[in-house]
Amino acid sequence: MAKMLVDFAPIVERHERLGDSLGLELLVVRDDLLPFPLPGNKVRKLERELRDSSVGEVLLSNGGIDSNHCRTLALYGARLGLPVHLVLHSSADQGSASFDLLDLLGASYDVVTSAQIGSTLDRVETAYHNRGTAVRRIAGGCHTPAGAMAYRDVGLQVIEQHRPDVIVVASGTGATHGGLAAAAHGSHTEVIGVSVARNADRGIAAVLEAAGWAGAPTARVKFADSFVDGGYGQHGLATTAAVAHGWSFGLPLDPTYTGKAFAAMADDEFRDAYLRNKRVVFWHTGGLMNLITDGVQHTARRGVENG
Numbered sequence: 001m002a003k004m005l006v007d008f009a010p011i012v013e014r015h016e017r018l019g020d021s022l023g024l025e026l027l028v029v030r031d032d033l034l035p036f037p038l039p040g041n042k043v044r045k046l047e048r049e050l051r052d053s054s055v056g057e058v059l060l061s062n063g064g065i066d067s068n069h070c071r072t073l074a075l076y077g078a079r080l081g082l083p084v085h086l087v088l089h090s091s092a093d094q095g096s097a098s099f100d101l102l103d104l105l106g107a108s109y110d111v112v113t114s115a116q117i118g119s120t121l122d123r124v125e126t127a128y129h130n131r132g133t134a135v136r137r138i139a140g141g142c143h144t145p146a147g148a149m150a151y152r153d154v155g156l157q158v159i160e161q162h163r164p165d166v167i168v169v170a171s172g173t174g175a176t177h178g179g180l181a182a183a184a185h186g187s188h189t190e191v192i193g194v195s196v197a198r199n200a201d202r203g204i205a206a207v208l209e210a211a212g213w214a215g216a217p218t219a220r221v222k223f224a225d226s227f228v229d230g231g232y233g234q235h236g237l238a239t240t241a242a243v244a245h246g247w248s249f250g251l252p253l254d255p256t257y258t259g260k261a262f263a264a265m266a267d268d269e270f271r272d273a274y275l276r277n278k279r280v281v282f283w284h285t286g287g288l289m290n291l292i293t294d295g296v297q298h299t300a301r302r303g304v305e306n307g
């Protein structure tokens, strides 16, 4: 058995000035602070996923070249002393700061087109098996029962301690959102997932699957799909404005995940419908690396001469 990792207590901050700017009571769960330099929700998911990993096992997974799941898996593989192999997809011959990190962490990887992901994973797995090496294949994004259960458990802690009316969280593969929805099941807390890519049909099915893994297959799933702003890894002015709003009040946000979730919070119609005058937990899932690697669309600021 690989050595147990740390169980992180939730870091909950009160953001009074930012909350006032939105007309609500704002608490922020800072999963973006665990642990440097690759913080975010993948830490909680992978920490649970890897608890029963075995020495000698190779960890195999996949994602985009800037996947937080893949970077974090490489970090935890290095900490646990388990080899990591990643199948990364990319549409072009892109460079990425991720490669430097993966190299430093000692992970190996293939870069393929999205059509080649499945066959490459199979080929790599067979090659390890033929050498007598055990392989643990982890679903992309760590969309796994362990990932959902990790978020159910930390969600229960936050709901019990802070009794929020609403939790707002970025929803991607759905394990984080589903785990939190399972935690809120049967309480007065409403969990709203803000989609970073998927439309409601596809998104809700994945979130319900994850809620089921976490023991609540009939959990209420509230899924907002009007803030995807161009799709996964894309963003426009609404997301840029939301990212700038957060940073200007001292809350770091990124354009791929948390900026989209925050765009919902900053939207007048959405706020009137779900959030105004309520106690709201914004569940910060990380993403600083996405800001550093992707940047945001810049609006020039020239001070006084702009009037």
Ligand SMILES: *Cc1c(COP(=O)(O)O)cnc(C)c1O
Pocket: 040, 041, 042, 068, 069, 141, 170, 171, 172, 173, 174, 175, 176, 177, 257, 258, 285, 286, 287, 288
């Ligand atoms: C992966 C990721 C998400 C989405 O989490 P899911 O559990 O896949 O829905 C949200 N925010 C950040 C920063 C992420 O890296």
